[in-house]
Amino acid sequence: MRKAMLKSALVLALFAAGVLPARAAGSEDDYKAAYAAAEAANKEAGKLRNQWTTTANTLAAAKKAAEVGDFDKAAASAKEAEALAKASIFQATSEKTRWREMEIR
Amino acid sequence: MRLRSAIYLASAALAFAALTLAGTLPSGAADKVDPVADAKAFQKFFTDKFPKVKLEDFVNGPYSMNEDLYRQWQDKEQFPPYEFSLEMGKEMFSKPFKNGKTYADCFENGGIGVRQNYPLFDAKEGKVITLELALNRCREANGEQPYSYVRDEMAALTAYMAFTSRGKPMDIKIPDDPRALAAYENGKEYFYTRRGQLNFSCATCHVQSPGERIRAEILAPALGIVNAMPIYRSEWSGMGTTSRRFTTCNSQIRGVPLSPQDDEYRNVEYYLSYVSNGLPISGPGARP
Numbered sequence: 001m002r003k004a005m006l007k008s009a010l011v012l013a014l015f016a017a018g019v020l021p022a023r024a025a026g027s028e029d030d031y032k033a034a035y036a037a038a039e040a041a042n043k044e045a046g047k048l049r050n051q052w053t054t055t056a057n058t059l060a061a062a063k064k065a066a067e068v069g070d071f072d073k074a075a076a077s078a079k080e081a082e083a084l085a086k087a088s089i090f091q092a093t094s095e096k097t098r099w100r101e102m103e104i105r
Numbered sequence: 106m107r108l109r110s111a112i113y114l115a116s117a118a119l120a121f122a123a124l125t126l127a128g129t130l131p132s133g134a135a136d137k138v139d140p141v142a143d144a145k146a147f148q149k150f151f152t153d154k155f156p157k158v159k160l161e162d163f164v165n166g167p168y169s170m171n172e173d174l175y176r177q178w179q180d181k182e183q184f185p186p187y188e189f190s191l192e193m194g195k196e197m198f199s200k201p202f203k204n205g206k207t208y209a210d211c212f213e214n215g216g217i218g219v220r221q222n223y224p225l226f227d228a229k230e231g232k233v234i235t236l237e238l239a240l241n242r243c244r245e246a247n248g249e250q251p252y253s254y255v256r257d258e259m260a261a262l263t264a265y266m267a268f269t270s271r272g273k274p275m276d277i278k279i280p281d282d283p284r285a286l287a288a289y290e291n292g293k294e295y296f297y298t299r300r301g302q303l304n305f306s307c308a309t310c311h312v313q314s315p316g317e318r319i320r321a322e323i324l325a326p327a328l329g330i331v332n333a334m335p336i337y338r339s340e341w342s343g344m345g346t347t348s349r350r351f352t353t354c355n356s357q358i359r360g361v362p363l364s365p366q367d368d369e370y371r372n373v374e375y376y377l378s379y380v381s382n383g384l385p386i387s388g389p390g391a392r393p
Contacts, residue, residue: 049369051361052302084302091299099297102308104143104150 031071034078035062041085050092055084138286140279140379143293147380151328155316164332164387166325170316174323178391187264187337187389190257190344194265197258202247208262211243220263220270221386224375225278226285233288233371236263237348254365255352260335260344260389267335267388275332275386277379288368292376295369296327301360307373310354322393329381331374333390340393347374 038059045051062077152160155170162169168178198216201207209215213222223236234242240262241251252258279285299306310319311327318324322340334347345353348365351373355362363369 049363050300053356053359053361054302056361088302091304095298095300099294099299099306102297102306102312103293104147104312 028066028071031062031066031074031078034075034082035059035066038062038078038082038085041082041089045085045088045092048089048092050088052084052088055081055088058084138290140286140289144380144382148328148383150312151315151326155326160383161385163326164329164381164384164390166330166333166390166392167316167323170326171323174393181391185337185389186339186391187335187344190261190264190335190337191268191389193257194261194263194268197262198265202244202249204247206247208240208243211239211246216266217269218273220266220388221273221276222278224371224378226280226282226288226375228280228282228285231282231284232368233292233375235347235366235371235374236266237346238366238371254348255346257344259348260346263335263346264344264389267386270386271388272385274383275378275381277375277382279379288372289376289379291369292372292374295373296376301355301358303358305358307354325392327377327380329384329387331377332381332384333387333392335388336390336392338392344389 038055042051042055042059045055058077058081062074062081065071065077066074148160151163152158155163158169165175165178168175198208209217213219220236223239224233226232227234237254237259240259241254244251252262279289296307299309308327310324311330315324315326331347334350335344336350337344341349348370351370352362352365
């Protein structure tokens with residue numbers, strides 16, 4: 001039992017130190033799925049007329065990494081782009097009513 | 106018993122009706138579109154915030170906020186950097202199209218001294234028409250290719266037209282048409298809506314922070330900001346149209362700009378121009 005606990009602690013410490021990857025190296029499929037999700041979210045932001053330049057830049061970075069076969073980096077960038085796109089959607093949605101707080105009356 | 110049930114039923118019906126009405130009517134007087142009250146409050150906000158600045162001086166943007174800059178600008182006006190553009194615009198304006206007509210044929214009073222009436226609301230189309238849009242439509246109606254909304258040719262034409270209106274008070278009309286009021290209200294919403302990764306609205310810089318520095322620049326007040334358009338910007342080393350100003354503002358806050366003359370930009374120009382009614386046209390302007 002104690003041995004098992006020690007082993008778990010060691011594995012956790014190695015994760016924390018970044019020595020062990022959190023999962024196996026990213027595949028092209030992982031990247032493609034992450035990119036598609038990010039693109040869909042950004043498209044949604046576009047419908048709300050509120051895309052961010054950083055989303056586009058991060059999507060471009062994901063594509064560039066995928067082109068040279070670095071799918072870990074590509075998937076990470078695509079996930080970041082999705083988070084940015086979702087934040088822009090949240091902003092556009094909440095501002096539908098919040099803008100009045102700033103209005104000069 | 107039957108009477109009591111009837112009273113309960115009537116009360117429930119009344120409460121339901123009240124709730125339904127509350128959902129459809131504006132939540133208060135503040136939600137009612139009242140451009141006259143808006144313009145009054147808008148101008149009062151700036152004159153209260155900057156009691157030393159005369160109302161008509163707000164059109165001078167950052168120069169009205171800072172004495173040193175004001176002196177530099179007066180010196181600069183001896184040989185204004187927009188002069189070349191003005192000359193180019195004058196020449197372009199009078200040069201006939203291939204069909205022999207000129208811009209003067211497209212505008213009231215031959216296009217001279219009319220800049221203060223733009224943007225205007227076109228009842229036929231049900232939309233706001235800016236001066237830049239009107240100029241390109243004039244070109245297209247006469248068989249010419251439209252100009253880019255953000256390049257020198259459009260800046261030159263609008264510079265010349267603004268120059269012929271210098272000193273005339275901005276005079277934007279909002280006709281009694283629900284579509285015009287909606288365009289105005291949408292423009293207002295655009296002006297105050299935060300966007301881009303930096304979470305800025307137009308008002309963040311030009312209402313909350315005029316006179317403050319953002320990096321090396323002094324922010325201009327929103328009041329009268331459109332009266333000075335188009336502008337020569339030292340930062341751009343060239344002239345900029347209203348379209349260029351709106352699109353670059355968007356990209357500076359990390360928002361993807363819309364296309365020039367999209368409804369949002371036309372509406373926000375309509376709103377900003379209306380609340381600056383009465384202030385003189387000062388364009389073309391020069392900015393740091």
